[in-house]
Amino acid sequence: MSHIASLMMSLATKEGVNDTAVEGIKVFRSSAYGSRGPMCYSQGILIVGQGKKRVYLDDKVFDYDPQNSLVMTVPMPVECETFASVEEPVLVLMIDIDMGQLNQLIRLMDEHHKLPKNLHESRQSGYFVAVNNEDIECCVERLLLALQSPLEAQVLGKPMLQELLYRLLSLPNAAPLYALALSHTRLSRIDKALSFLHRNYGHSVEVEQLASLVNMSPSAFHRCFKEVTASSPIQYLKKIRLNKARELLQEQKLKVKEVAIEVGYESAAQFSREFKRYFNQSPGECARL
Structure with missing residues (x-):
């Protein structure tokens, strides 16, 4: 060692x-x-x-x-x-x-x-x-x-x-x-949008809203977002929601329907399908770990 x-x-x-x-x-x-x-x-x-x-x-x-x-x-x-x-x-x-x-x-x-x-x-x-x-x-x-x-x-x-x-x-x-530290760089702008997403992942968020937040056109924002995160804004939001859902299931022992609503899903069934596809286990199985 x-x-x-x-x-x-x-x-x-x-x-x-x-x-x-x-x-x-x-x-x-x-x-x-x-x-x-x-x-x-x-x-x-x-x-x-x-x-x-x-x-x-x-x-x-x-x-x-x-x-x-x-x-x-x-x-x-x-x-x-x-x-x-x-x-x-x-x-x-x-x-x-x-x-x-x-x-x-x-x-x-x-x-x-x-x-x-x-x-x-x-x-x-x-x-x-x-x-x-x-x-x-x-x-x-x-x-x-x-x-x-x-x-x-x-x-x-x-x-x-x-x-x-x-x-x-x-x-x-x-x-x-x-x-990251210099204002008006592409990365610093995307970091500002990411901070907004991490505070508001439980609500409906549109790409146009994020682009406006950082003074970029939707097309330029989408392109720069993927350069920085390797994901589209919608994919990134979905991954953040599902990772947060896993935390809630394992640490706070909330019910599946409660977790789905907490992380921004209107349909518990859709949440369960996407959770299982992402983590290769159902929300219920995750909660029992």
Whole structure:
């Protein structure tokens, strides 16, 4: 086990998601193989200490592992496969993106003429894979060491997160991270629409309404939305509704009809059909897990 993996293991005392002494930083641990299945990734930075995750997104397949981190600049429904075992559990450091820190760093980089060229014109997806160079690995190791002590975590945690963001912004493929913070980029506009969707998924939402929200024509909005999320707006909304429905079924133990209404379905029968098609199990079977 590498030193980084060992430090993550000491913070991950139980299976699943473990909180740390710094808000916005968690450690995920799983000791079992997870077959390919749908889930929703939140906006954030995912750094693997041990094991491997494989992501299926539209027609793209990519891994993140101890050599490659995943930066999600917008929340996205994906399909994920987990490679882990009892002998070698997967360990993932999960870090929320602090927009205040990101904005401050980008202002400084702009002053030093370090912004990527053609940022406003280039196509931007809602994620990128970051190769863990020596600077990033050193920063992650020091952050994990600080997290071992509540005092050090409180004193050093936030500055180290800022350094990590800087190291990621210095990578050649970090344009999506810049675009998230800069106003009027395609990605920042789509992020605004996604925030609206995540607040209002239980209501009727039209593409024209979303396009108007971000001052784009419906056709341009639809095209840019798919560039960023690999889904159409309607597909994305459906996936968000179904992922939220699974949470409600498993955590709040609501009835199927109640969940269908909560996530915006008028017909419980249609909800059940689409849920089973997406998760390969009925809502009732999901609730009993």
